[in-house]
Amino acid sequence: MPTRRAFLRVSAVSAGGLVLGVRVLGAAVERLAPPVAGAPALFRPNAWVRIDAAVRVVLTVGKSEMGQGVRTSLPMILAEQLEVDVDAVALEQAVPGPDFPNLGTAGSRSIRSLFLPLSKAGAAAREMLVAAAAARWGVEPASCRAESGRVLHPATSRALGYGELVEAAAALPVPGDPPLKRSADFRLIGRDRRRVDGPRIVSGEAVYSGDVRPPGMRFASVIRCPVAGGTLRAFDAGATKAIPGVRLVAPIAAGVAVIADDTWAALEGRDAVAKTVVWDEGENARVSSEAMRERLAEALSNERDGHAIRRGEDALAAMEKAARRIQSEYAYAFQAHAPMEPLNAVADARPDRCEIWAGTQNPNGVQEEAAKLLGLAPSAVTVNVTLLGGGFGRRGTDYVIEAVEASRAAKAPVQVLWTRQDDMRHDLYHPISLHRLEAGLDAAGKPVAWRHRQASVVWTSAAGRPATEQRLRSDLTGAQDQPYAIPAFVAEFVEVPSPVRTGAWRAIQNNHNMFAVECFMDELAAANGADPLRYRLALLRDRGRYDGGRENVPVDRDRLARVLALAGEKAEWGAAGRGSAPGSGRGVACGVYDGYTYCAVVADASTGGGHWRAERIVCAVDCGIAVNPLGIRAQVEGAVAWALSALSTQVTLRDGRVEQATYRDFPILRFREMPRIETHVVPSDAPPTGMGEPPVPVALAAVVNALSAAAGRRLRRVPLAADDLKGA
């Protein structure tokens, strides 16, 4: 298990201020020029805490806010240990550069990776302020304590505000391993805290990248080849002649950019030019969804293909000897992110420098790619990260680089705005996959052998790369580390080439892998006439630990058993009448997200006339210390909505083209369809883990299991097919 030590040092003493640098992720200390005059040369911090004489605390970290609440929860962690009001902590968005070489927001990792460093930073600053006060009073530091931005000496009823102490504190040595408050003494962590950005959002003042307006900015729309991988042959820039406000029509890597005085002119110009564009559609021009399904089925059946992760005994041999064998296939479609804010970015590319405004999860990637494109040093590229109108894994670099290219062509700041149709048709889709699960049961009905064979496309960024152990663990997350104790186990992965670009999508590989595992578990329980919750518990309780997730971290089956039992208890699992009405059903599912967050869901759902509805979701989670319970509940609600949407949406291909265009044919969950949701958080002193993604696949599987119960037949496809629900 990787350890996440925080390194703390005083990095600078500014006028009347205390500045602490924190090295997050404790990697090797690098020998580089100090980022701030006076900083030790060997120390390169990537998070900063500044406290000035007015006791304004500024925390600079590189996490992008996309609705998951990091701008609220991260200051809570610092303020808790620093003993200041959380409102005193302002969060400043880090800008990529030498101090911040590895910004990035993904994988539900923000809280998990920053809890300890920020706690240590807050505690170190607090200890230094206490020491400064004690020195001034000539008393022992241990006789003082910090509270609400002041140091108190109770014995003499004296007090000094942090503002009066920061200068003296800054001259003191930084404690290497400052003591942390015990969780029993927390006054902020564990209490509901509303979103810091709330007031700006409800007033319309919150700034997303599309709201940035540098002087002289122009507006651009880009015509892209409808087939992924196609190339531009010809276009007629003259087509925009009659459209007032169009400034320039320029080819860029992605297609043709129409650059104008406002968005409407850009869109009108785009329509005119689009009629004249000739593409070489390339090799994907004939691909259809049917062809994709055939490719996957073929890959699945070519038994010699693929790579495997094995655990325990030989699964195939154990399968042969099993008393009974059960097999099922599951399918998961391509999915689009469809965030409410279509992709967009603003860039101002000059000959010697470039400034960018983007809602991105990968600011360093943006900086690097923009610098490469423009032939500039990375330090000449400034990336300002705005709020993201939904991220979900989509907001990386491609759309931002389009803005850089368009700005270079226009010699002016340019905003590139994708239309909803662009967003739907040129996404980095969630991979399509097909799964065959097979279990060998012993005479008592317990699985003794397990095989999960999967054919899938992989992320474009990983396509065709060697199937290293690490990559396999990642592609098979949720499958290779399924939580049940099974003595002979194999998970196999066969890569199929993708005709469209693919990438991270909220909950990533766990989406399809946990869906297949958790629905198959229900089939095993049913084959034994067993209760699906108790059947799972028997394979978890007192069954010890295993290594799971992409990073092979220790996972405790008992923690999963506890959330499963809790969800069952809160939902009154097994109580008479529950889920027994005609057309209604109950389902359960559980899982450990990437080895870290434990989650279980009980779902009530109903079917009728080919339609379905989730009625009630009871979710239990163990995410270690619950930093902001209000935010945790929000993430569960959001994850449930994401999962339910996936049961209705999919991206399909015809002649290499994505068929969906807007929310009309990509019907995400609506207001009226939202189920009741209860979230129960297991009290814990364990290090906190992420909540943005973990409930997604668990909720999805629980609802599919509930609908299977309601329909009286197993549902094995995502999205749900109308045929599967007919007659139910």
Next chain:
Amino acid sequence: MSRHVFLVNGTKRTVEAPAAMPLLWVLRDRLGLTGTKFGCGVGVCGSCTVHLDGKAARSCQTPISELGGRRVTTIEGLRNEAVRSAWLAEDVAQCGYCQPGQLMQAAALLSGSAHPSDSEMDAAMNDNLCRCGTYLRIRAAIRRAASGDARGS
């Protein structure tokens, strides 16, 4: 290009623009009112909702030529503090992008029906999409605004 005169948040505005230019882009690109958001451009998501003479309207589907003399209210000019406070008390927003449209839709609902039933809320809010899934809190916030209780729990 033609000249269009209308009221935006109580102020008379004169805009030279093609007749077909949607109000959404007039607000965002000509008048600098960026609180109104672009979500789909085809009237199916509700992110661009404003009030036109007090009624909820999709600004992406409203050409400037239809605005002559009419009253436009955007999120920046919304006077319904009860709705805003309720949104904060319920901690509705996640990414926040669709919320100006949600607030405008909810405010229009409440101005027509002081105590909307669940089915009235369903009818009024169902075409305002939120990918973050904040619907339960939107419902709670509308209830809270209707009850006049703006305090946090």
